[in-house]
Amino acid sequence: xxxxxxxxxxxxxxxxxxxxxxxxxxxxxxxxxxxxxxxxxxxxxxxxxxxxxxxxxxxxxxxxxxxxxxxxxxxxxxxxxxxxxxxxxxxxxxxxxxxxxxxxxxxxxxxxxxxxxxxxxxxxxxxxxxxxxxxxxxxxxxxxxxxxxxxxxxxxxxxxxxxxxxxxxxxxxxxxxxxxxxxxxxxxxxxxxxxxxxxxxxxxxxxxxxxxxxxxxxxxxxxxxxxx
Ligand code: CA
Numbered sequence: 321x322x323x324x325x326x327x328x329x330x331x332x333x334x335x336x337x338x339x340x341x342x343x344x345x346x347x348x349x350x351x352x353x354x355x356x357x358x359x360x361x362x363x364x365x366x367x368x369x370x371x372x373x374x375x376x377x378x379x380x381x382x383x384x385x386x387x388x389x390x391x392x393x394x395x396x397x398x399x400x401x402x403x404x405x406x407x408x409x410x411x412x413x414x415x416x417x418x419x420x421x422x423x424x425x426x427x428x429x430x431x432x433x434x435x436x437x438x439x440x441x442x443x444x445x446x447x448x449x450x451x452x453x454x455x456x457x458x459x460x461x462x463x464x465x466x467x468x469x470x471x472x473x474x475x476x477x478x479x480x481x482x483x484x485x486x487x488x489x490x491x492x493x494x495x496x497x498x499x500x501x502x503x504x505x506x507x508x509x510x511x512x513x514x515x516x517x518x519x520x521x522x523x524x525x526x527x528x529x530x531x532x533x534x535x536x537x538x539x540x541x542x543x544x545x546x547x548x
Contacts, residue, residue, distance in 0.1 A: 321347040324434060325370040327357040327384060328400065329377055333423075337371065340427035346434070354379035358387060361395075368441065369396040369434050372417070382415045389416035396437035398430075452487045455535070455548030457526070459487050466526075473525050478503060478518055483526075486536065486546030495543040519544055 324346045328334040331352070338348040349364055351357035354376050361367060370388065374381035385397055399420040413420070418440075419433055452459040458467045464480050466473045475483065481503045485494065496515045504510065519536060527533045535548050 321345070322369075322438060323347045323349055323364055323367045325349045325351060325357060325360055325364070325367045327351045327354065327371065327376070327381065328373040329353065329375075330373075333373075336427070337430065340431060341434070343427075344431040344434075346431075353377055354381070354384040357384055361388065361392070367395060369398065369437050371398045371400060371421075371430070371434075373400045375402065382411055385415040385417050394441065396434075396441050398433055398437065400425075452484075454487055454490060457487065457535075457548050459483060468526060475522075475525065479522050479525070482518055482522060486544070487548075490546055490548070493539040493542055493545045497543075499543060515543075 322345070324341055326334055326337050326341070326348055328337065329352050334350060334352070338350060341348045349360050349367060351360050355378055357370070357372070361370070372381040372384055376384075379387075381399060385399065388395060388397065396419075397417045399417045401420050401422050418437055421430055421433055450460060450462045452461070456469045458470075459465075460467075461484060464477075466475055466480065466483055482499065485499065485502050496512045499515050500508065500510070500512060504514070523530050523533050523536055526535055535546065537545050537547065539545050
């Protein structure tokens with residue numbers, strides 16, 4: 321799992337960030353002081369991105385950033401700035417930060433920045449999640465395989481593409497049109513019925529009781545929804 325360090329002394333903000341990072345599939349390592357952050361980095365050399373608050377009880381975030389950079393050029397660093405202060409931005413970038421996010425920020429904004437940084441630092445392979453684990457299901461996007469409770473389920477390429485689409489969008493109702501254009505391509509001018517046929521076949525493979533599907537459910541008059 322991709323590790324992200326969060327250095328923030330305000331517990332409520334830190335917890336908020338941690339919860340949202342975990343939701344986005346990251347492992348969050350926490351620190352409340354600059355010294356703690358540096359210790360955590362020593363303990364976890366595989367941390368890919370560090371989020372650094374500036375105003376801290378011991379040393380300030382810029383100093384932490386500078387210290388990290390003397391030994392680590394690889395790690396991505398995002399500064400959390402309190403206001404839209406040009407000074408903060410400039411100082412942050414001068415001390416070796418890669419990016420900055422201004423408080424208050426939305427969780428989506430922060431995770432988008434982290435994703436982007438991971439992509440830039442590690443190339444596409446590093447950022448692409450190779451395994452999606454939901455309930456009893458494990459989808460491996462490198463091998464293009466699906467397991468349920470550790471048992472391999474044989475899928476056609478189309479079925480695999482449908483599973484990947486659903487497992488990447490858990491809990492979201494997807495319209496039949498969206499499924500058709502994502503899986504078969506935008507130029508495909510076949511009938512929507514092909515979506516239903518494939519879902520029916522998929523259910524036989526993945527559901528415990530095909531007559532009462534619990535994972536791939538129907539959203540009447542619209543499409544389908546995944547939940548595991
Ligand atoms: Ca602070």
